[in-house]
Amino acid sequence: MAKVLIIGAGGVGQVVAHKCAQVPEVFSEIVLASRTESKCKKIAEQISRPIKTAQIDAMDVAATVRLIRAEQPQLVLNVALPYQDLAIMDACLETGVDYLDTANYEPPDEAKFSYSWQWEYHERFRERGIMALLGSGFDPGVTNVFTAHARKHHFDSIEELDIIDCNAGDHGQPFATNFNPEINIREVTAKGRFYEAGAWKETDPLSVVEEFDFPEGIGPKKIYLMYHEELESLVHHMPEIKKARFWMTFSDNYLKHLEVLQNVGMTRIDPVLFEGKEIVPLQFLKALLPDPASLGPLTKGRTCIGCVVNGSKDGKPKRYYVYNICDHEEAYREVKSQAISYTTGVPAMIGAKMMLEGKWRGEGVFNMEQFDPDPFMQALNQHGLPWNETFL
Ligand SMILES: NC(=O)c1ccc[n+]([C@@H]2O[C@H](COP(=O)([O-])OP(=O)(O)OC[C@H]3O[C@@H](n4cnc5c(N)ncnc54)[C@H](OP(=O)(O)O)[C@@H]3O)[C@@H](O)[C@H]2O)c1
Numbered sequence: 032m033a034k035v036l037i038i039g040a041g042g043v044g045q046v047v048a049h050k051c052a053q054v055p056e057v058f059s060e061i062v063l064a065s066r067t068e069s070k071c072k073k074i075a076e077q078i079s080r081p082i083k084t085a086q087i088d089a090m091d092v093a094a095t096v097r098l099i100r101a102e103q104p105q106l107v108l109n110v111a112l113p114y115q116d117l118a119i120m121d122a123c124l125e126t127g128v129d130y131l132d133t134a135n136y137e138p139p140d141e142a143k144f145s146y147s148w149q150w151e152y153h154e155r156f157r158e159r160g161i162m163a164l165l166g167s168g169f170d171p172g173v174t175n176v177f178t179a180h181a182r183k184h185h186f187d188s189i190e191e192l193d194i195i196d197c198n199a200g201d202h203g204q205p206f207a208t209n210f211n212p213e214i215n216i217r218e219v220t221a222k223g224r225f226y227e228a229g230a231w232k233e234t235d236p237l238s239v240v241e242e243f244d245f246p247e248g249i250g251p252k253k254i255y256l257m258y259h260e261e262l263e264s265l266v267h268h269m270p271e272i273k274k275a276r277f278w279m280t281f282s283d284n285y286l287k288h289l290e291v292l293q294n295v296g297m298t299r300i301d302p303v304l305f306e307g308k309e310i311v312p313l314q315f316l317k318a319l320l321p322d323p324a325s326l327g328p329l330t331k332g333r334t335c336i337g338c339v340v341n342g343s344k345d346g347k348p349k350r351y352y353v354y355n356i357c358d359h360e361e362a363y364r365e366v367k368s369q370a371i372s373y374t375t376g377v378p379a380m381i382g383a384k385m386m387l388e389g390k391w392r393g394e395g396v397f398n399m400e401q402f403d404p405d406p407f408m409q410a411l412n413q414h415g416l417p418w419n420e421t422f423l
Pocket of ligand 1: 042090115167172
């Protein structure tokens with residue numbers, strides 16, 4: 032029985048609040064805080080259990096410390112934006128409260144994400160006797176646990192890892208992003224990067240394309256090589272991996288719009304002067320694009336995210352695939368969010384549950400693959416993200 036403070040009332044925050052509320056034996060009290068309190072109240076109204084709400088600017092460490100001291104949660108679930116990670120970790124350190132997030136830190140003025148900033152907190156968290164669990168979403172998150180599960184149950188050694196993220200859904204809009212447009216576009220327009228033979232190799236954005244035949248009727252789709260944060264932690268914690276790549280599907284329509292927006296400078300993250308005022312084009316674009324939350328009732332189809340693993344067991348080569356399929360409309364019926372937020376919010380709740388039940392414990396800063404995958408894999412089946420595995 033624990034009290035949790037959820038920070039961030041966007042698409043993911045909405046799912047986390049719903050899913051924590053479904054598990055009262057673990058999450059006995061829930062506080063939902065965000066920059067705009069009205070968004071918290073709107074979510075709280077959808078949930079039959081009482082959810083307390085609060086206003087917080089999480090960049091303000093002193094204000095977050097005051098909120099934590101006033102509410103006394105056992106754990107802070109950070110589902111605001113990656114820019115807030117370090118400030119919230121500072122507040123957790125000061126108050127001695129456990130921390131969890133779903134995306135690694137990214138400085139607002141540079142499209143670069145890396146665990147290095149958060150790994151630097153390890154000693155301080157350890158000395159304070161508290162735990163931080165990083166990247167407890169789907170990718171990163173479940174994909175790390177899938178890899179740990181493959182390693183534990185099916186391989187003596189993993190040689191190659193391909194994480195493949197497919198959104199086979201359709202929201203019917205000419206152009207929209209399924210989660211925060213600024214974060215999404217920064218990620219997609221960045222250079223691709225993969226790990227091979229002990230070194231990182233760069234590719235031009237979306238320049239490496241292959242085809243993958245997705246299971247359960249989704250069928251073949253083009254997949255594009257990108258850089259994704261779980262590659263960094265997985266090759267760090269599983270140094271046996273010789274090659275690790277991340278792939279994502281995009282519709283031709285999405286790529287066409289993105290190319291034009293890039294060509295005209297609308298995806299720039301540096302400020303430009305407009306009518307005497309500085310604006311950041313990508314932030315202006317975010318204001319024009321549909322709010323990802325508004326796509327919930329419109330989105331149909333399924334997501335399929337999983338890991339293809341090559342390696343060996345008992346001296347024999349093996350190729351294995353573990354994945355989850357999530358239906359946008361079913362997710363919306365349950366928590367009023369489409370599958371992108373659902374597949375992130377459910378693992379955030381499960382990660383918090385693992386920590387609060389003592390199944391995953393440690394002092395310091397941890398990634399998902401460092402813990403026993405079994406209780407997490409079991410919880411995925413119980414809480415709405417069942418998985419399947421097959422040998423290819
Ligand atoms: N691991 C994964 O699989 C995965 C997948 C998707 C997303 N994510 C991560 O999940 C997180 C949430 O994504 P989302 O789609 O829910 O984004 P979102 O819809 O844009 O929501 C972000 C929320 O954070 C709040 N926020 C922003 N700045 C804040 C601040 N300074 N103080 C307090 N609250 C603040 C926003 O408040 P206002 O609305 O008031 O501005 C908003 O409610 C992001 O970090 C994203 O990268 C992870």
